[in-house]
Amino acid sequence: MKEKIAVYPGSFDPVTNGHIDLVERGLRIFDRIIVAVAPSVKKSPLFTLEERIELLGEVLGGNARVEINVMDGLLVDFVQRRKAAAVIRGLRAVSDFEYEFQMSLMNRKMDPAFEAVFLMPSARYTYLSSSIIKEVARFGGSLKDMVPEVVRRRLKEKTNRKG
Numbered sequence: 001m002k003e004k005i006a007v008y009p010g011s012f013d014p015v016t017n018g019h020i021d022l023v024e025r026g027l028r029i030f031d032r033i034i035v036a037v038a039p040s041v042k043k044s045p046l047f048t049l050e051e052r053i054e055l056l057g058e059v060l061g062g063n064a065r066v067e068i069n070v071m072d073g074l075l076v077d078f079v080q081r082r083k084a085a086a087v088i089r090g091l092r093a094v095s096d097f098e099y100e101f102q103m104s105l106m107n108r109k110m111d112p113a114f115e116a117v118f119l120m121p122s123a124r125y126t127y128l129s130s131s132i133i134k135e136v137a138r139f140g141g142s143l144k145d146m147v148p149e150v151v152r153r154r155l156k157e158k159t160n161r162k163g
């Protein structure tokens with residue numbers, strides 16, 4: 001039977017336990033997940049594209065069903081090229097909905113075959129976002145249970161250097 005592939009796009013600046021939770025859920029539905037890291041230059045990321053990919057590799061690279069890749073260009077093109085069945089996105093709260101809805105409809109306008117699957121994280125991760133993590137890290141708050149240990153260390157290095 002043909003393998004079902006999903007693309008999980010995002011900035012992952014940096015990867016959090018919420019992202020990992022979503023990948024684990026996605027793997028229960030799909031055979032393979034391609035984590036597609038967008039350069040997200042407009043968002044002025046804290047971690048470079050290479051650093052974000054490296055951290056994802058350390059955290060998820062051990063799973064043969066997960067691939068980590070750069071996504072340059074349009075998501076619809078990437079999805080077509082990789083013959084993926086769908087895109088995975090997370091819905092934490094109603095506030096995510098409007099943006100996701102707009103993006104999905106735009107993607108479907110460009111490619112009528114575009115499908116997105118929205119997954120809810122475990123309740124304990126619904127408040128987590130990469131930006132809130134960076135904010136807490138900047139002021140030296142505890143990141144316990146929010147990010148993997150390697151990410152916590154790298155955040156500490158980054159924010160110390162800056163401060």
Ligand code: ADP
Pocket residue numbers: 009010011012013016017018019022040088089090091092096120121125126127128129130
């Ligand atoms: P983007 O810049 O595309 O929003 P992010 O790295 O912030 O990239 O997020 C990628 C995807 O992961 C988005 O669909 C987002 O909703 C989802 N996501 C991020 N954090 C969580 C979380 N704590 N729980 C569930 N989904 C999440």
